[in-house]
Amino acid sequence: MDIDVHKVAMLSRIRLTDDEAAHLGPQLSNILGYIEQLSEVNTEGVVPTAHPHDVAMPQRVDAVTNANRRDALQAVAPNTESGLYVVPKVIE
């Protein structure tokens, strides 16, 4: 299975050199080929697995439990201004 390594890298925001792409392309294809073997298994009548653990969804009551901790939470941000996160311009 051939995959467009550059496209996958772009979607993941990972910068690849052409050398790296040439190297990784066949590796990714091999992985997908390995997983592809699953399609050979007869799954008729098998219920799809939505989650590996058969646990019930924890239920949360709709009541506010979190106080304002902006100062502590923003301490790790590279750049903030007036309580807002500052990022490189993203509009087109």
Place this chain on the structure above:
Amino acid sequence: MNWETVIGLEVHVQVNTNTKAFCGCSTAFGAEPNTQTCPVCLGMPGQLPVLNMEVARKSVLTGLAINATINLESKFDRKNYFYPDLPKGYQISQFPLPIVEHGYLDIPVADGEKRIGITRIHIEEDAGKSMHEGLDGVSHIDLNRSGVPLMEIVSEPDMRSADEAVAYLKQLHQLVRFLDVSGADMEKGQFRCDANVSVRRFGEALGTRAELKNLNSFRFIKQAIDYEVARQIELIEDGGQVVQETRLFDSAKGESRSMRSKEEAHDYRYFPEPDLPPLRISQEEVDGIRAGMPELPGQLRERFESEFGLSSYDADVLSQTLDLAGWYESLVAAHPSDPKRCANWMANELLGRLKEQGKDIADSPVSAQDLAGLLDRIADNTISGKIAKDVLDAMMATGESADAVIESKGLKQVSDSGAIDTLILQIMADNPGQLEQFRAGKDKLFGFFVGQVMKASKGQANPGMVNQRLQDLLKG
């Protein structure tokens, strides 16, 4: 050439919970930036989401109201894309197995009703808010909205005109407000619409669609769809082809432009959300939610017609919102003798005046009790309907009761036959010519005398009595 328009709508409805979908942060609108965030909705590593069950309950309620299938087991998935207002790098959503599927909504159209299919409703979380204006080389991010619960309601491509799309949206907007599952305030972004629009020649297969974003008022939705339909038809007739793309509508210019950067980003690489087990709801829970279903707009309208004898027009006006309906029912409770009079005065007089002032019923300076007080004075002949309109104007301006206005302005209707006789005799004496003609058989002049008497009484004479006394006195 005959063209057919095909429209499908995706509506993001903010579920009106106290807390976010997967953490205990407040959803209150208008807080200082980033004061309603925590490690979960900031996407910090190692944090686990826990579903707010109120979101599930309200989604099920909405599903039941559109006669849909409730999936007793649904699951969550990650929708991956990069944008700074999405701190995790993915949005928790539901992809192959949403909580609600296969519903419909009947919308009013010119020749009756039309059924619009609703493919699915899924639960997802909102992103934060980016600000770009007035900033040089940077954007500002507020993550208070990050993680706020949304229902995405996806219709079938069943609409054939911008008007049908707007009718569907209005119906849906009214429904979620009646169900109290969303504030649905469009100015606050609580009810947002994307439209998938394509055109085809009649009888042909579906055309390529464009997705219109940023449609945040009913008026813009109509404008944007009309613009897009014209653009696509012109493009095809000129020998071009519609390309599948996302277009952003600019309401100031009344036109849309392509968002090319979105093209690549359309590959969302969905995969199951490993942090959340499947959402299971029992049939008993669904039945319990169904039992708590409030009265829906159509049921309310029908009840107003059958219980109070209202015209379908008045019933429709007064059942538009729960506020209006509740106000009307308070009015009828306070003036139970004549529900139709209540409807007339509320729908025509009160709402008309409020509209002129740009106010909602919730801001009415006249309460339902006060309006009932005015209607009582009409019913007992203290004032005429005509004078009552002036009294209502004064009540709107001063907030006083009807009785206080009638008293202070001396507007009490004259029903004293002696006083009315005095007025009539004076008018007869002042108009001997007309009196002679009337007595000679010119019956039309009766109206002239009624008018003169009412004028002389400044409108305060009881019109029924004036008529009756004139019949007697004019004959001489």
